Amino acid sequence: MPTMIAFRCPHPGCGASLAESADGTGLVCAAGHAFPFAPGTRIPVFEDAPAGSSEYSIVDAAAIHDNALRWLFATFGTDEATLRERLVARLRLRPGQSVLVTGAGAGNDLPHIAEKLGGQGSIHAQDIASQMLLAGAERCGDAIAAMGIDIRFSVCDATRLPYGDAVFDAAYHYGGINLFSSIERGIAEMDRVVKPGGRIVIADEGMGAWLLKSELGRALIANNALYAHQAPLALLPETARDVTLSFELHNCFYVIDFTRGDGPLPIDLDVPHVGRRGGSIRKRFAGQLEGVDPALKEALYREAERQGVSRVEFLETALRAALGR
Template identity: 40%
Template sequence: MLDFVSPENYQPLTPAADGSALVGADGARYPIHDGIPDFVPATGGEQPLHGNQDFYRTRAHEYDLGNSVMFRMLLAEEEPVREDIVASLKLLPGARVLEIGCGTCRDTVHLLRRDTTVYAGDLSYEMLAIGKQRLEDVRADFSRVRLFRGDAMRLPFPDGFFDAAFHFGGLNLFPDIAGALKEMARVVKPGGRVVAGDESVGPWLAETEFAKILKNSNPLFAHVAPLDRIPVNARDVSCRWVLNGSFYLISFEVGAGEPQLDLDVEFPGWRGGSHRTRYFGRLEGVSPQLRETIVRQAAAEGLSIVAWLEKTLRKATETD
């Protein structure tokens, strides 16, 4: 339990004397139900800004049946597919893994088959209760799994706490997909991997009867893989489709900030300059006639336009 921090300020939490909650230095309390800490605000305007909680609470007991039907419908064997998806994390022995939206822990079982410690969270306590029973049924090692109720937008972990983060099957319903992916990347250490996927018929299948049938039964299959919502610190990004091209699977490595450039590499050719001079050194424009004169004069002197302009402007601005 001491691994969790406040999702509000990332400060440490300690168990209450009676074990009923995790408590912050600021007095914030996060209740524990049947060994599962709850980090979802319970009242007022602080309630999660989406309806997923009610959606999954009402269908928790039919969720597993729906999953089994989906795999049969797509002519796929569930266990090998889930093994393949989890393998995208490229986990090393001893890895610490976050799974958000774990549902009834169908993927959690596969994560635990590796030498990992898994933190599995979901917005629905009802889903987690079923998931906990599943883990007990397969005799999972509970020293290597920590269940929690939480919102993907407010994860109760410090920066860089995990080696990898995983989600499969609910991203389309998140109210802020970009924010959720950014939050997953926040809690993964540099060099770790994030893998996330959900329904989306591959674009090459968009006009097929296969796609039309799926979208007719479930509009979620009309979603587009959210490549434009991946955080800017993503590296080694890939997107593939699984389950006969009906689910996307995005994976990326966590880097630091935007990609970097060497701004001072000089470009060959008549234009010349570098990214620094072309982007940060831009001046106001000149008439087309003067531009042509500059191009001809630079060529006559064997200089690029940037080199000729810098030489000429430097000379014109020199002071005695």
Template identity: 55%
Template sequence: MSNNSVYCCIEPACLKGRLAKGQEGLSCCNGHFIPFIPSTDVPVFNCDPKDSNEYTRLNAGEIHENSLRWLFSTFGDDEVSFRERLITRLFLKKGSRVLVTGAGAGNDLPFLIRALEGKGEIFAQDIAKEMILVGISRYKNDFPRSDVNVYFSVSDATTLPFLDDFFDSAYHFGGINLFSNIKRGIAEMNRVVKAEGRVVIGDEGLAPWLTRTEYGEMLVKNNPLYSCAPPLSAIPETARAVNLSWELGNCYYIIEFQVSKTPLSINIDIPHKGKRGGTLRTRYYGQLEGVDPNLRDRIYAEAERQGVSRVNFLESILRASLRGD
């Protein structure tokens, strides 16, 4: 039987080499060792201590549960339908493999398990061991049994121990505002999801039309995280079908997109008709030094008199002035 694990080494020099499973942890061929939480097979990857947060307290699970009860009562929503609504956006199928970053105490697990229709794999990771331990205990004791395999790990969502294109979809709710590097967190989800897979991310952040209202100011005073803006500039350049919406009283942004590994397609050589002329390529890459503005205006006037675009006129006189062109 192979002792290969699905996890890979996060040390840069190891280039995501596969880790092998031993009794007490995982190891890579360069000698890096990732210990298991004692008496479990849950690996604890190296997390930067500066990234420890309020969730690394012993009673973090209980504090989180209290804040969830407050949240759903305050916004008059119910947790079951809310989580189901978000998970629907992952387009999971029977047999899918899904990643949950910042999974916390595993509140999404029963809904993910159901969405996989009895077959599939869920990888739940969190930077806080205390939260993952609560998740493991609830998974073992409280959640309905199924043949869906659930794997837990303690790791940093901004340095994921998985190969590229490993997942069908990736999901995150509630912690991305706290990530040390949000852009890297989203880039990592994008990296590990296959082309055409889905990424869904949500966290506190008022819709912009609410920020200056009493409603919004009350929430921000209560918790400054409500003033966070959706991290739109962190969405990968290759993302397709991007959608931004708000949930829970328009106080939580939800970003979803379809993963693509290819750049957006664009033809930069289509000429513009009209006065200015040129193409995306010439207008962007073809800038010349500044000239006397009076001369520029005379050139524009002459181009108009001749009925050609400014770019065509300029290119013709520049070419003519170059010997042999």
């Protein structure tokens, strides 16, 4: 049985454990930060998008989104279940693992993820729009729990997740990250809460660069400006390993999947170069000195060559002698 993943206070600089309030209406931390349960539920609301601030935070948002999805899959001639199965497969889930789903919306991906967990494990589903998240909880929460999965929902900002570090086996996001207040922070938070070796999958509108100026590409962008987004590879954390970029829906939705690494890349910066210049990557990058007279530099190069040593070795020898080392 996997360890239950507890919520942590997302208040800036806090991160303390949360407990149910004395009156049972929400969660509180020792520092006094309080977060209510959504009315009629035990779903904590850490941060909720203002009502009416987007198409996801209005009455009947889930039903409206359903209609948009029907249009999407009819337009691209793709079966929704097959697409979601392909995306979830990139997580490489095993029974008993824990999964975070950011931007879960109305929960369309959750049953596919639950099936991969083999009747054990946990799913934490998050969205900043309570209208969508609560609809998702109502639609599939009980069914997933009946499969033996510990299913938790929360209304919060994906750029300030209410979890400790390295607690999930995987994190998943499909659709919505283009609208995050900070895409970079959203990716960084997914990376932060996943264990080393865990998998992260991110997908959203964003066509291949080769389509941007085509008539088809321009038509799609005119219909929905989000198609002009490019896959945010430059925003991935340094810990990303085995990164793959691919496209779905006829090259109009990017998919990034990667494994969270542990520690720095295993690149040896101190392997010496063989040749006239000499040195190493570290020396050439971190050991650069101030400029000198060009004629003196050329004389130094000639003398190093005459002595049969590299320029770096010649300089280091001269500097050590001058410093008495």
